[in-house]
Amino acid sequence: MALSGLKVIEFAGLAPGPFAGLILADNGAEVIRVDRPSTPSLDVLCRGKKSVAINLNPKFPSGKAAMLRLIASADVLIDPYRPGVMERLGLGPDVFLGEKGINRRLVYARMVGFPRDGPHRDMAGHDINYLALSGVLSILPGKEAPQPPINLLADFAGGGLSCALGILLALIERGKSGRGQVVDTNMVAGSRYVSSFPLLSLLVPSSGMSRGDRGSRLLDGGAPFYGVYTCEDGRWMTVGCLEPQFFAIFIERFAKALPAEFSVGGWRPSAHDQFDRDEWPKMKEYITRGFALHPRDYWTKVFHGTDACVLPVLSPEEAASTPIPSPHPLARTWPVPGHDSLHLEPGEHTREVLRGIGLSDREISEHSLPEPHNPERINPLLHHHVHKGVHPRRSRKGPFILVSVVSPPLNPLQHNKPGDFWVAIDARVYDLSRFMNMHPGGVSVLLDPEVAGQDATEAFYSLHRAEVLDRPQYKRLQIGVIAGQKSVVAGHVPGQLSQVPYAEPSWLTSGYHSPYYSENHREFQKAVRKFVDEEIYPEAQIKEEDGTRVSQELVDKMAALNINAMRLGPGKHLKGLTLMNGLVKPEEFDYFHELILTQEITRCGARGYGDGLLSGMVIGLPPVLNFGSDELKARIVPEVFQGKKFISLAISEAHAGSDVMGLQTTAVKSEDGKEWIINGTKKWITNGVFSDYFTVGCKTEDGFTVILVERGPGVETKSIKTSYSPSAGTAYITFDNARAPVGNTLGEEGGGIFVMLSNFNHERWVMCCGSARSQRSVVEECLKWSAQRKAFGKPLNSLAVIRSKLAEMMTRAETTQNWLENITYQMNNMSYKQQAGKLAGPIGLLKAHCTSSAQETAKDAVQIFGGRGITRTGMGRYIEHYHRTIAFDALLGGAEDVLRDLAVRQALRVMPKNARL
Numbered sequence: 001m002a003l004s005g006l007k008v009i010e011f012a013g014l015a016p017g018p019f020a021g022l023i024l025a026d027n028g029a030e031v032i033r034v035d036r037p038s039t040p041s042l043d044v045l046c047r048g049k050k051s052v053a054i055n056l057n058p059k060f061p062s063g064k065a066a067m068l069r070l071i072a073s074a075d076v077l078i079d080p081y082r083p084g085v086m087e088r089l090g091l092g093p094d095v096f097l098g099e100k101g102i103n104r105r106l107v108y109a110r111m112v113g114f115p116r117d118g119p120h121r122d123m124a125g126h127d128i129n130y131l132a133l134s135g136v137l138s139i140l141p142g143k144e145a146p147q148p149p150i151n152l153l154a155d156f157a158g159g160g161l162s163c164a165l166g167i168l169l170a171l172i173e174r175g176k177s178g179r180g181q182v183v184d185t186n187m188v189a190g191s192r193y194v195s196s197f198p199l200l201s202l203l204v205p206s207s208g209m210s211r212g213d214r215g216s217r218l219l220d221g222g223a224p225f226y227g228v229y230t231c232e233d234g235r236w237m238t239v240g241c242l243e244p245q246f247f248a249i250f251i252e253r254f255a256k257a258l259p260a261e262f263s264v265g266g267w268r269p270s271a272h273d274q275f276d277r278d279e280w281p282k283m284k285e286y287i288t289r290g291f292a293l294h295p296r297d298y299w300t301k302v303f304h305g306t307d308a309c310v311l312p313v314l315s316p317e318e319a320a321s322t323p324i325p326s327p328h329p330l331a332r333t334w335p336v337p338g339h340d341s342l343h344l345e346p347g348e349h350t351r352e353v354l355r356g357i358g359l360s361d362r363e364i365s366e367h368s369l370p371e372p373h374n375p376e377r378i379n380p381l382l383h384h385h386v387h388k389g390v391h392p393r394r395s396r397k398g399p400f401i402l403v404s405v406v407s408p409p410l411n412p413l414q415h416n417k418p419g420d421f422w423v424a425i426d427a428r429v430y431d432l433s434r435f436m437n438m439h440p441g442g443v444s445v446l447l448d449p450e451v452a453g454q455d456a457t458e459a460f461y462s463l464h465r466a467e468v469l470d471r472p473q474y475k476r477l478q479i480g481v482i483a484g485q486k487s488v489v490a491g492h493v494p495g496q497l498s499q500v501p502y503a504e505p506s507w508l509t510s511g512y513h514s515p516y517y518s519e520n521h522r523e524f525q526k527a528v529r530k531f532v533d534e535e536i537y538p539e540a541q542i543k544e545e546d547g548t549r550v551s552q553e554l555v556d557k558m559a560a561l562n563i564n565a566m567r568l569g570p571g572k573h574l575k576g577l578t579l580m581n582g583l584v585k586p587e588e589f590d591y592f593h594e595l596i597l598t599q600e601i602t603r604c605g606a607r608g609y610g611d612g613l614l615s616g617m618v619i620g621l622p623p624v625l626n627f628g629s630d631e632l633k634a635r636i637v638p639e640v641f642q643g644k645k646f647i648s649l650a651i652s653e654a655h656a657g658s659d660v661m662g663l664q665t666t667a668v669k670s671e672d673g674k675e676w677i678i679n680g681t682k683k684w685i686t687n688g689v690f691s692d693y694f695t696v697g698c699k700t701e702d703g704f705t706v707i708l709v710e711r712g713p714g715v716e717t718k719s720i721k722t723s724y725s726p727s728a729g730t731a732y733i734t735f736d737n738a739r740a741p742v743g744n745t746l747g748e749e750g751g752g753i754f755v756m757l758s759n760f761n762h763e764r765w766v767m768c769c770g771s772a773r774s775q776r777s778v779v780e781e782c783l784k785w786s787a788q789r790k791a792f793g794k795p796l797n798s799l800a801v802i803r804s805k806l807a808e809m810m811t812r813a814e815t816t817q818n819w820l821e822n823i824t825y826q827m828n829n830m831s832y833k834q835q836a837g838k839l840a841g842p843i844g845l846l847k848a849h850c851t852s853s854a855q856e857t858a859k860d861a862v863q864i865f866g867g868r869g870i871t872r873t874g875m876g877r878y879i880e881h882y883h884r885t886i887a888f889d890a891l892l893g894g895a896e897d898v899l900r901d902l903a904v905r906q907a908l909r910v911m912p913k914n915a916r917l
């Protein structure tokens, strides 16, 4: 078949989207409908299609990762949603098409009701509304008001069919260019397009379509020879003899079939009267009364086999039994033999399809929905654990009585049959009957008599992170709570402080004090934590996994609060800005505010994504702010703060990292002296993949010079695979005769080292803030785990070796934070110049201390977590991530040994000459 071999991903919808998919399936394409888990499907346009149920909830990153993989393997995607929905799911066209897309051959077909760029774009609507707006409804027939031909015109002709046509055109184009594209269909434009004939006819004054009012025109019921007439038995005949020769046949046959004396007041039409509009009322009466004299089948026989253009109106059932050789749904004749289903169970093919793209069964259970319930697959062993409805049942912890049922309401009797399987966790009751065969930990652990039908709280928390039960696909397994018991496991509430000791720095721990933080700092911390918990954390979990960059939506939200500007610390750049909705005055913003901001953002627990969250700006923009010309600053800084443009710092090279004087990228002046011509490469440039500007360290005639280079001809970036997420946008950059105006020089020519030195201090201090905070999160993880994990019958924390490790970890978290706060206090009380002179050494030492102690902590944490500490999912998820990515902190901003040496050399420089023992 024409489309065999073509893979289509159709996001579930109703009417137009499924119809476009149906057209492709009927012609041989493999069409995979994407359903929402546990949402029953009403769609009947599903023949020949498959269904996968994948959870795309943002809190559920693996579902999205599977979806990306599936779409990356497809030829066509059909998006039936309102504008913005796919983008919010992180599945917009930019992810697949364009320069950085993951499937540039994809034909991305989008279908909306109202035009995407018009004033109605965000409104809900249906076929009838689209027709109304298109201008087409106003010319359709109807007694008083115009009536739509059910939903055929906008939904199907203007929508589904037009969309399928657009897809085919794009596929033809792809054959030439090798590239996919977005096919944008809207039903207003589509209805208008398929109505070109009547609409264009309105431009021709003599046309039968334009003469007269609605209802008096040629095809809308005005002409007696084009209409539907009721017969004696109440059924109908259609008359459509527009051409004179056909009209003549009709009139002749019609008259012959009527009694000889039949007339309208003595008047009978002749063939010449056809277009005499004055005669139309009489002619209409003549035909109406005439048809009413005989039943429909009589008239059918009269006209059958003639050119009178008169045929009966058949019901769908009659039409299905008429031997017409074309597919008819009710006749169950289909374009593709065997494709006859009217129902497609959501998720029916999840396993088959996801296996086809290389996912393991375990991964599939993780991010999809269980396949449709099939009682035969339930293990017969479970008969032992049958519950008798809401019958009280004894457990080790007391009576196990279901007292309330969560939505959707369930019929208790449903749970009174073999195969039912419930457990209680933390006073909540979960129905695992259908889930148990999908359980990532296997069925057998659930069948343990200590678990099945019992209070399994302890067993559960020793094997799962509490957040497992917050995932929507598992949350819905809860069917009730146990009478008389209360949940004790504390869930995380966005914005709240942790109650675990050492999980928060002492200034945020109840009952402790600090000289450094004001009430305003505390207010600020609360607001930032809420923002991070609600906006950054969920996105971080998804993007760290799928490797895509921070969403523009989030960047915009950060820009609106001026978080981007605040990340560059106190200074003139904040003047006039409203910070955190006015919570801090720009002139009062200090380094402790910045420390709070950085530490809270670090809590997102995703190292690569965290760097992707514009850390390129944090280190790349200060040289522009501090050393750029006024013109350059006015142009670049606002658009970077507003998140419209991205910047990174491009210093390190494959040849030189910490040794900036050994760089090999060159910048020479053009002949007219107006431009720099830059040649060379840069490596490990954070955010480089998506940056518009690069703050580049170059070798020039006078030494080392920093130049702002804009992305343009001669600048190429490509992604480097590092041990953390590609969402950081880590790049290898080549400058091949790239040009930058001489006005883009930052600082003096040959004075690059001063530019960098003053930058290094801030950059390294920011890294210390992050490092001190993430160590603390590891302490929290280890304290929780060692309390809930049992070994040799006791909690892990009852072992002295574990406690000793915890003590070391707590010490490191406290020393780094306390030293950091001291240095921050110095920064608050020094000019930028004084900081450069006095703090370069201490900050270098602090950074080296932070990162070396962090590595110790990472090592200890892996020992405490055991195998889980090297497993990317489950209990040790955070520890594995921390341990894998900790080296970044230790390398970025200068290697530890280099920093320590720098500090000692600086100290030696200020040693009193006369110091003696």
Ligand code: HEM
Pocket (backbone or CB within 6 Å): 423, 425, 430, 432, 439, 440, 441, 442, 445, 446, 451, 456, 459, 460, 463, 464, 465, 468, 469, 474, 477, 873, 874, 875
């Ligand atoms: C609502 C009930 C349950 C849900 C939703 C659930 C879900 C999961 C999930 C998602 C995993 C994969 C690892 C992870 O993400 O943490 C897992 C693993 C596991 N589960 Fe469950 N589970 C449930 C109940 C239980 C119970 C009652 C037991 C009793 C012993 C159990 C034993 C296990 C085991 C042994 C593993 C493997 C752990 C590992 O690989 O480290 N599960 N479960």
